[in-house]
Amino acid sequence: MCGLLVLAIVFQGQLAALLDVPALRTGSTIFVAVCVQAMPFLVFGVLVSGLIAAFVPPSALRAALPRNQSAAVPVAGFAGLALPGCECASVPVSRRLIQQGVAPAAALTFLLAAPAVNPVVLVSTAVAFPAEPRMVLARFLGSLLTACAMGWLWVRLGKSEWLAEWALRRLECHDSGGSRWTVFTESARHDLVEAGGFLVLGGLTSAAFNVLVPASWMESLGGQLLLGVLVMAVLAVVLALCSEADAFVVASMPGLPLTAKLVFLVVGPAVDVKLIALQSGAFGRRFAARFAPTTFVVAIGSACAAGALLLGGA
Structure with a gap:
């Protein structure tokens, strides 16, 4: 790193001439804007998630769930409102719930x-789409419908x-000797590093997307709702963005129908390449x-239904 900095200082004139191109300036502006807008929500969500990991036992959710599995599903879905966090953290929490006796249907919901x-994601969506307040309700409805279905x-x-077999094995509790605040700091640090990396990747992807993909391609999707929905659904799986930052990334993509953007926001937190790997493990x-x-x-299907109901199929 020191060597690179020295080289950058020595050859700053040549680098300035090489890098002073409109496309690179546009891309760097988009990257910084996405990261700066999303970072406060990401940090807040990580802090709240750390507090929950340290001070709220998973058994509290089990005690609040009805014994009937079908009735427990919507209760578990609405429980997500009170537990901000990244989708990466929800996988081990759900496995822990199953190991503590919660019905798999409720844990997977x-x-x-x-x-x-959760409120952090909904507020970040409202900030990312200030001119489209319906997008917040549409995302909430589409995501909740997906989870309950x-x-x-x-x-x-x-x-x-x-x-x-290891997902069903009951846990044996051991006292690690660490304080709750140690658990909080370690959990928050881990989640911030994990989610922050995906945020940077998302910012870079959004910048490259806006610079490298011709605007005419995205404008062509504006009149093809079905194609736009399929493209954005696949893109959500491949990009694997954090749910607390994805709204800022998709909001910066021009020319797309609102329903296609909604599909991106609903599919991403539910299934992507990193979640498939985490669920396999x-x-x-x-x-x-x-x-x-x-x-x-x-x-x-849930996103399209919510879009047709609240966005008018736009």
Whole structure:
């Protein structure tokens, strides 16, 4: 790093001439704007998530859930309103809930709802779309519908043998000797580094997207709702952005229909490449191979339904 800094100072004249191009200036401006807008919400969500990890036992959710699985699904979905956090953190929390006796349908509903309907995500969406307040309600409805639909599908069709043996094994509690504040700082630090990396990646992707992809391509999607929905759904899976920052990234993409942007916001926190990997490690490959594709289809359908109801199919 020191060597690179020395070279940058020595050859700053040549570098300035080389890098002083309109496309690079535009890309750097978009990157900084996305990161600066999203960072306060990301930090706030990480701090709240750390406090919950340290001071709120997972058994509190189990005690609040009805014994009937079908009735427990919407309760677990609305529980996501009170638990801000990244989708990366919801996977181990959901596995812990199953290991503590929570019905898998409720735990999986919470897995999908917590990173998508919490107040931090909704406020960040409102800030990213100041001219479209309907987008906040549409995202909430589409994400909650996705989570509850997957929970009810598990009640009807899910099988415990799809879950790996280690996901069902009851936990034995051990006292690590660390204070609650140590748990808070370690959890917050881990989540910030993890989610911050995805935010930087998202900012770079958004900048490259705006600079490298011709505006005419995106404008062509403006009149093709079906194609726009499919493209944005696949893009949400591939980019794997943090739910607390994805609204700023998609808001910076010009020419897209609102419903296509909504699909991106609903699909991303529910299924992406990093979540598939995390779910495979937490619940097993047999589970991920069934859960991820089904969630992808349900999320697209839920987002389109919410868009048709609240955005008028725009």
